[in-house]
Amino acid sequence: MGQSVQRLDIPAKVTGGAAYVQDIRLPGMLHGRVVHPPRSGAKLESIDEAAVKTMPGVVGLVRDGSFLGVITEREEQAIKARAALSGGARWSGGTELPNTDTIYEQLLSLRTVDTIASEKQGSVRPSGAHLVEATYRKPYLAHASIGPSCALAEFRDGKFTVWSHTQGVFPLRQDLAKSLQVEPVAIRCIFAEGAGCYGRNGHDDVALDAALLARAVPGRSVRVQWMRDDEFAWEPYGSAMVMKAQGAVADGRIVDWQYELWSGPHGVRPGAPDGSNLFASWNLAQPQKRPLARNIPLPAGGSDRNAIPGYDLSNYKIVNHFIPEMPVWVSSLRTLGAYANVFAVECFMDELASAAGADPVAFRLAHLSDPRARAVIEAIARKVGWTNSEMGDGVHGRGIGFARYKSLASYVAVVAEVEVDRGSGMVRVPRATAVVDAGLIINPDGLINQIEGGIIQSVSWTLKEEVRFEQGGVLARDWASYPILTMPEAPIVQVELINRPNEPSLGAGEASLGPAAAAVVNGIANATGKRIRELPLTPERVKAALG
Incomplete structure (x- = not known):
């Protein structure tokens, strides 16, 4: 008590050892990549399967509604196959994002739920008081984790095992079960530390990506590593x-x-009672409902x-x-x-x-x-x-x-x-x-x-x-x-x-x-x-x- 103790995890992290979920390698492991839509809510209309299926190392393609992914023997093959799959995909619709120059005006115009967090009514302001007014603004922020989100999944004998750097294995299991349409007891979530997190980056979402791909190749594990642009474009941000x-x-x-x-x-995390907070679950042929967002009550807030x-x-x-x-x-x-x-x-x-x-x-x-x-x-x-x-x-x-x-x-x-x-x-x-x-x-x-x-x-x-x-x-x-x-x-x-x-x-x-x-x-x-x-x-x- 009160004495500094050396951390046991530091040596592997500073020497390039196996320290993170990104470093896990399982026997016979396959690699997967997911093609994200160009816009949130966009519908996948068609893909060019023939151009991808003949590429080296391709084990299979997975399409479920507007969820689209590829499974290969090696990671570099998955990267190339995803690029080809993305180039041949046709999408429609989706939600346009705001321009940076107007995000704050947009915030002030959106529907709000107004509450008084705290109030104290004292004496009336003196007539000679010096009045000061100011408006402060903070933009949308990314988690910017050094390692993009990653997960591994295996589907064997009707049950899933998922390795994830989630911050809540049980809420994640709950949303995975809804999305995969199985009972929670059919899913085992194993925590493995990630290379940076800082809240909710893409760690929960890539876990569902991996499970959906693993379901297509029973008995073999699939590792899904988001690319840097996946992380920046598709993780949930810190609110402006x-x-x-x-x-x-x-x-x-x-x-x-x-x-x-x-x-x-x-x-906005997994575990909500009224739907799923996993991105891919909203894009499936049988999509999950997007839960109503709620504020975290005070005193923590x-x-x-x-x-x-x-x-x-x-x-x-x-x-x-x-x-x-x-x-x-x-x-x-x-x-x-x-x-x-x-x-x-x-x-x-x-x-x-x-x-x-x-x-x-x-x-x-x-x-x-x-x-x-x-x-x-x-x-x-x-x-x-x-x-x-x-x-x-x-x-x-x-x-x-x-x-x-x-x-x-x-x-x-x-x-x-x-x-x-x-x-x-x-x-x-x-x-x-x-x-x-x-x-x-x-x-x-x-x-x-x-x-x-x-x-x-x-x-x-x-x-x-x-x-x-x-x-x-x-x-x-x-x-x-x-x-x-x-x-x-x-x-x-x-x-x-x-x-x-x-x-x-x-x-x-x-x-x-x-x-x-x-x-x-x-x-x-x-x-x-x-x-x-x-x-x-x-x-x-x-x-x-x-x-």
């Missing part, structure tokens, strides 16, 4: 979000806080996770405009709605501090009575040598972000140092510092790993990542069209832990992403005097803001 904030300050205090958010679902500020506010209202039917398939991405909400809440805190003429750290402390929250912010201010109302020099700056994840897990404060190239708009984050209170610490090294990884991924989301659409299709198909942070660009991260041996241990796996995003954006405002409220902070967007 819009957050509108209105606040007022008087005498250095927040006297009113109004916050609204618009978001799609963040929990889904779209409204961390929408309720952890500060002492006398008058506030938080409204969640939940969008159950989205034009883009969305589901769980690391932190669910917290990344966007903490980004918005913490940037708005800086904007209110500026309106009040207060230092961002002092302003936060003035609105915090939780001693553990105060201790985290005070500790990071000491660690980085924060000085009151410090200003950047036009190029260099630093910002702070803070949150208690889910309002019930770890407390995390992050200070990010930023450098802005005013000519190109390029932003670098050379260093980030975090202070964490996760209660009783079990494994310090493991906790630090989680905070470091979260900060690095958050910097990548904040500066680079965005799923773009054009003319009804997805533009993000590879690492060139969906860039992520590279190792030379990663910040140096320092983490200080506050151990509380008399307190329960708190979850920390996703706790640093929101604070890190806010710290970076606040740092850019500190450096340049310009506030940017739409992510990601690409060079083009930053340069435009700087004029």
